[in-house]
Amino acid sequence: MAWARAIVVGGGIIGTSVAYFLAREGLEVFLLERSRLGDGASGACEGLLLVQSKKPGLHLLMALRSIAMYPQLIEDIGVDVEWERRGALFVATEAADLEGLVELARQQQAAGIEAVILDREEVLRAEPALGSCVCGGCLTVDDAQLNPFKVIYGLAQALVRMGGRVWVGCEVEGVRVCGDRVTGVYTSRGVLGADLVVNAAGVAAAGLVRRLGITLPIRPRRGQVMVTEAVAPLIRRPVVEAAYARLKFSRGAEGTPRVSLVLEQTRRGNLLLGSTREFVGCDRRSTHQGASAIARRATLILPSLSRASIIRIYAGLRPHTPDGLPIIDWVGPQGLVVAAGHEGDGVTLAPLTGRLVADLVTGRRPAVPMDRLRADRFSHT
Numbered sequence: 001m002a003w004a005r006a007i008v009v010g011g012g013i014i015g016t017s018v019a020y021f022l023a024r025e026g027l028e029v030f031l032l033e034r035s036r037l038g039d040g041a042s043g044a045c046e047g048l049l050l051v052q053s054k055k056p057g058l059h060l061l062m063a064l065r066s067i068a069m070y071p072q073l074i075e076d077i078g079v080d081v082e083w084e085r086r087g088a089l090f091v092a093t094e095a096a097d098l099e100g101l102v103e104l105a106r107q108q109q110a111a112g113i114e115a116v117i118l119d120r121e122e123v124l125r126a127e128p129a130l131g132s133c134v135c136g137g138c139l140t141v142d143d144a145q146l147n148p149f150k151v152i153y154g155l156a157q158a159l160v161r162m163g164g165r166v167w168v169g170c171e172v173e174g175v176r177v178c179g180d181r182v183t184g185v186y187t188s189r190g191v192l193g194a195d196l197v198v199n200a201a202g203v204a205a206a207g208l209v210r211r212l213g214i215t216l217p218i219r220p221r222r223g224q225v226m227v228t229e230a231v232a233p234l235i236r237r238p239v240v241e242a243a244y245a246r247l248k249f250s251r252g253a254e255g256t257p258r259v260s261l262v263l264e265q266t267r268r269g270n271l272l273l274g275s276t277r278e279f280v281g282c283d284r285r286s287t288h289q290g291a292s293a294i295a296r297r298a299t300l301i302l303p304s305l306s307r308a309s310i311i312r313i314y315a316g317l318r319p320h321t322p323d324g325l326p327i328i329d330w331v332g333p334q335g336l337v338v339a340a341g342h343e344g345d346g347v348t349l350a351p352l353t354g355r356l357v358a359d360l361v362t363g364r365r366p367a368v369p370m371d372r373l374r375a376d377r378f379s380h381t
């Protein structure tokens with residue numbers, strides 16, 4: 001079927017990417033955002049495109065494909081998004097975490113990833129500012145970083161150049177259905193007609209389609225981040241605690257601010273110190289407890305941080321799914337697509353997600369197998 005007009009709900013990094021890729025297919029695209037672009041998780045995150053945290057299989061394949069799309073996408077949108085490809089260093093401070101790191105590195109090596117296991121001395125040679133608590137690590141070269149805000153605004157500007165429309169301050173109140181097909185959306189500005197609607201509303205994606213009888217197991221998982229003043233270069237590449245992958249895939253106790261440290265130094269010199277993983281509903285506030293937990297880990301792993309001033313603390317809500325993979329699929333009435341549930345990987349997976357939605361809509365062979373991204377995969381668990 002040929003689609004004429006598409007409405008994309010949500011102006012985060014996923015919605016802007018989907019809108020951009022649909023416009024490139026020649027559709028008339030409306031991007032509707034209830035607040036301002038980047039108001040959700042995409043504006044309250046870090047900018048890491050991590051390969052090393054992904055287990056071989058679909059997740060790793062998606063990360064590699066998506067990261068590989070970025071250089072061309074950046075050239076196409078024509079914006080300096082502070083892209084840097086410096087790899088990433090995962091470090092362990094305890095023997096058990098080091099074992100897990102080495103095991104994952106071996107699996108990644110078997111999958112063709114350049115992952116170099118380092119002993120304590122080699123870690124400290126690679127990153128001399130790290131503390132003596134570090135007992136080993138693993139270096140990969142494919143990981144990258146960028147500024148997510150600049151990607152979002154770059155995509156939105158490119159969308160507008162292609163004739164697409166971006167409506168901020170426009171809340172989508174429901175999906176309009178006639179018979180068995182989508183006919184548009186109800187918004188705070190009235191009804192807007194379309195034959196294709198893409199739900200890219202992040203943690204709000206489940207609520208948006210609940211009234212249609214569609215259940216999406218996406219729930220908010222808060223992450224808190226602290227930002228230091230700009231300082232001279234302290235780390236040469238992003239540094240991530242080995243416990244990161246374990247924490248990411250654990251379901252976690254409700255309300256407990258658990259931290260696996262992620263250190264990222266921006267081009268200006270600010271350090272982003274992240275982040276917690278907490279199930280606290282839709283509470284986007286940062287907390288003293290979360291900040292203290294991050295500060296403790298950060299000064300242990302990078303001791304000279306104790307001399308840097310914190311200039312900002314913020315929190316965002318990751319759209320969490322039970323298996324850690326997003327939902328990118330047709331759901332419910334004809335013409336309704338979901339692209340949400342990217343948890344801590346939305347920045348990494350944004351280009352590929354845009355491309356996959358365009359593949360779905362055009363009926364093209366998808367860039368990666370999409371069975372495990374289906375919405376009904378959870379109905380068996």
Ligand SMILES: Cc1cc2nc3c(=O)[nH]c(=O)nc-3n(C[C@H](O)[C@H](O)[C@H](O)COP(=O)(O)OP(=O)(O)OC[C@H]3O[C@@H](n4cnc5c(N)ncnc54)[C@H](O)[C@@H]3O)c2cc1C
Nearest residue numbers: 010012014034040041042048172202223316345346347348
């Ligand atoms: C602390 C933290 C650190 C992170 N670090 C990284 C990282 O280093 N690398 C990485 O890849 N990922 C990272 N992530 C994850 C990443 O931020 C998310 O996966 C990604 O931002 C999700 O994007 P999204 O567009 O789906 O959702 P959002 O960015 O939340 O966008 C959804 C948008 O939809 C809008 N919306 C909702 N309902 C409606 C409605 N009814 N009508 C209109 N608009 C609506 C919202 O206002 C919002 O702007 C991190 C997340 C957090 C919280």
